[in-house]
Amino acid sequence: MELLDNLALGFSTALLVQNVLYCFVGVLLGTAVGVLPGIGPTATVAMLLPITFSFEPVTALIMLAGIYYGAQYGGSTTAILINLPGESSAAVTALDGHEMARQGRAGPALAAAAIGSFFAGTVATVALAAAAPPLASVALKFGPADYFSLVLFGLIVSIALARGTALKALAMIALGVLLGTVGQDIYTGTPRFVFEQRELYGGIDFVSVAVGLFGVAEILRNLENEQTRTAIVSRVTNLWPTREDRRRIVAPILRGTGLGAALGVLPGGGHVLASFTSYAVEKRISKRPQEFGRGAIEGVAGPESANNAAAQTSFIPLLTLGLPAHPVMALMIGAFIVHGITPGPNVINDEPALFWGLIASMWIGNVLLLLLNLPLIGLWVRMLRIPYQVLFPMIILFAAIGTYSLNSNAYDVYAIAFFGILGYILIKCGCEPAPLLLGFVLGPLLEENLRRALIISRGDPSVFLTRPISAALLALALAALVVAVLPTIRRRRAAVFAEEE
Amino acid sequence: MERRRSFPDVLAGGIFVLIGGAFVVGALGYELGTPTRMGPGAFPLLVGAAVAALGLAIVGKGLVAGEVISFGPVPWRAVAVIVVAVLFFGFTIRRLGFVPTTAVTALLTTLASARVRLLTAVAVAAGLTVASTLIFVVGLQLRIPLWGPWLGF
Numbered sequence: 001m002e003l004l005d006n007l008a009l010g011f012s013t014a015l016l017v018q019n020v021l022y023c024f025v026g027v028l029l030g031t032a033v034g035v036l037p038g039i040g041p042t043a044t045v046a047m048l049l050p051i052t053f054s055f056e057p058v059t060a061l062i063m064l065a066g067i068y069y070g071a072q073y074g075g076s077t078t079a080i081l082i083n084l085p086g087e088s089s090a091a092v093t094a095l096d097g098h099e100m101a102r103q104g105r106a107g108p109a110l111a112a113a114a115i116g117s118f119f120a121g122t123v124a125t126v127a128l129a130a131a132a133p134p135l136a137s138v139a140l141k142f143g144p145a146d147y148f149s150l151v152l153f154g155l156i157v158s159i160a161l162a163r164g165t166a167l168k169a170l171a172m173i174a175l176g177v178l179l180g181t182v183g184q185d186i187y188t189g190t191p192r193f194v195f196e197q198r199e200l201y202g203g204i205d206f207v208s209v210a211v212g213l214f215g216v217a218e219i220l221r222n223l224e225n226e227q228t229r230t231a232i233v234s235r236v237t238n239l240w241p242t243r244e245d246r247r248r249i250v251a252p253i254l255r256g257t258g259l260g261a262a263l264g265v266l267p268g269g270g271h272v273l274a275s276f277t278s279y280a281v282e283k284r285i286s287k288r289p290q291e292f293g294r295g296a297i298e299g300v301a302g303p304e305s306a307n308n309a310a311a312q313t314s315f316i317p318l319l320t321l322g323l324p325a326h327p328v329m330a331l332m333i334g335a336f337i338v339h340g341i342t343p344g345p346n347v348i349n350d351e352p353a354l355f356w357g358l359i360a361s362m363w364i365g366n367v368l369l370l371l372l373n374l375p376l377i378g379l380w381v382r383m384l385r386i387p388y389q390v391l392f393p394m395i396i397l398f399a400a401i402g403t404y405s406l407n408s409n410a411y412d413v414y415a416i417a418f419f420g421i422l423g424y425i426l427i428k429c430g431c432e433p434a435p436l437l438l439g440f441v442l443g444p445l446l447e448e449n450l451r452r453a454l455i456i457s458r459g460d461p462s463v464f465l466t467r468p469i470s471a472a473l474l475a476l477a478l479a480a481l482v483v484a485v486l487p488t489i490r491r492r493r494a495a496v497f498a499e500e501e
Numbered sequence: 502m503e504r505r506r507s508f509p510d511v512l513a514g515g516i517f518v519l520i521g522g523a524f525v526v527g528a529l530g531y532e533l534g535t536p537t538r539m540g541p542g543a544f545p546l547l548v549g550a551a552v553a554a555l556g557l558a559i560v561g562k563g564l565v566a567g568e569v570i571s572f573g574p575v576p577w578r579a580v581a582v583i584v585v586a587v588l589f590f591g592f593t594i595r596r597l598g599f600v601p602t603t604a605v606t607a608l609l610t611t612l613a614s615a616r617v618r619l620l621t622a623v624a625v626a627a628g629l630t631v632a633s634t635l636i637f638v639v640g641l642q643l644r645i646p647l648w649g650p651w652l653g654f
Contacts, residue, residue: 167562171559175521178520181548220580220583223579224574389611389614397606401633404591414588417587420583420584421584428573450544454539459538
């Protein structure tokens with residue numbers, strides 16, 4: 001059993017004392033920051049990223065993954081207790097979770113979320129371990145033309161999953177790709193769009209883009225209606241779900257896990273789609289659909305499981321193809337690169353201990369989450385009460401210090417302000433920021449493979465259509481584009497997201 | 502068809518046209534090369550043109566059948582204060598050193614909230630300065646001098 005050998009290697013790495021310790025620190029820090037109202041997983045990971053850069057690569061990645069799960073879990077705690085989801089995938093949890101909290105059943109809601117997440121995380125970790133090697137070996141056969149088409153496909157699919165109109169999402173992706181061209185040209189070394197500033201030769205740091213778009217812009221959004229922000233934290237009494245609750249959450253957890261594991265692989269936020277789909281499914285097949293929105297525990301257990309399974313399987317495209325499925329994975333790419341590892345199909349063979357150690361640590365991270373969160377719920381409730389006037393200066397300050405510490409480059413700090421304002425205006429105009437970040441991270445890959453493919457084909461662009469893998473991916477990309485633009489489907493997509501508002 | 506003008510659409514489209522156009526102009530200053538060997542200007546030219554074209558389409562749509570979104574209030578004070586605070590941090594971190602830069606940045610940032618009182622602001626700034634010095638300099642061993650050359654160190 002190769003899978004078992006691989007997992008054994010993984011656990012032997014992940015269970016090293018320092019790795020378990022930093023996984024624990026990551027989960028704890030991630031939950032702590034994720035619980036703070038208004039900070040989603042992307043902002044959390046972006047802010048805490050610099051902390052990990054001084055560690056060994058495996059340890060750093062394990063800690064980052066822990067931060068990610070912690071932040072995601074912290075988001076559902078806020079969603080349930082104060083009806084403030086940190087990110088869109090937790091928005092569904094808020095629907096019934098907060099309603100349960102208002103009825104004095106916050107405990108069972110939190111427990112259902114924790115148990116569902118743990119189960120889904122376990123299953124999805126195994127799915128990841130099983131799916132990664134074959135996918136990576138397929139990816140190794142990819143030429144530059146195939147790779148270009150793959151990246152393009154990934155970017156186009158992310159439109160279909162973004163909110164707002166397809167046209168705006170497309171424009172955001174293209175803008176991201178465009179901003180990714182700032183810095184030295186990879187082939188000729190010519191500095192582009194740097195205005196003679198040596199500090200810009202390395203390009204715009206993706207951490208600045210992420211912190212600006214997801215941290216600063218979000219704070220500005222929150223400061224718009226300061227007066228109305230009053231956090232009423234629900235009391236948490238009895239945590240353990242009743243026998244009736246336990247009976248009702250089993251099937252939704254199983255269905256949510258399956259849905260999430262499958263949809264998480266999709267680029268552009270499959271985890272959001274996963275939790276929405278799971279909610280819709282549970283509501284449709286429930287014998288008591290009228291209870292949904294009024295505190296149905298199925299509406300918490302299903303989406304939370306789906307969300308967590310998707311969070312896990314969204315590592316598949318990153319680890320096998322080097323493609324980030326959503327902004328947090330884009331940050332993980334940055335972390336890999338800082339440690340001198342190029343994410344992609346080669347990682348499995350070149351760094352087996354790192355690869356399998358990371359996967360094994362995901363399961364350990366899920367165990368730690370379960371052990372940590374339920375006993376510490378009182379602590380998280382107290383963190384929820386930190387007033388925003390203390391919170392937002394802290395976020396801005398830590399963002400500035402963290403970004404500066406990456407390269408000791410003042411331009412990275414100025415970039416936070418720039419992307420904060422740009423992101424804020426664009427968000428207000430109905431443009432979602434996630435596609436921009438994905439475009440920014442994938443842009444250089446797109447350019448490199450386009451140019452390399454054309455060099456190999458001696459300038460003949462038909463190479464993208466004559467290679468079967470490339471042609472198939474382009475056809476899929478075109479189909480995805482048509483689906484995203486077609487008005488009828490767009491309306492249906494709007495209906496899926498409508499409940500979030 | 503009913504005409505629905507949308508200010509946010511026009512604004513967003515305008516931003517895309519502006520940035521895309523600026524990159525196109527910039528890209529024309531670099532070598533474009535041939536399809537076989539694309540120069541440094543070719544890819545930005547292509548993508549810049551795409552961004553500008555998409556921006557134009559969004560403007561056009563915003564004038565005819567725009568997306569109905571309300572732009573909402575803008576917290577001008579917060580926007581201005583946070584930009585100034587972040588720029589201040591970037592500009593002075595090397596010159597003033599970690600402690601004074603952090604303290605002033607934190608104090609400035611607290612002013613972004615319309616509801617903050619001066620005493621609270623000072624307390625928050627002091628607390629954050631101590632906390633971030635402990636976390637980043639003592640804990641994470643960032644190599645940033647605590648006091649910078651402008652203060653005679």
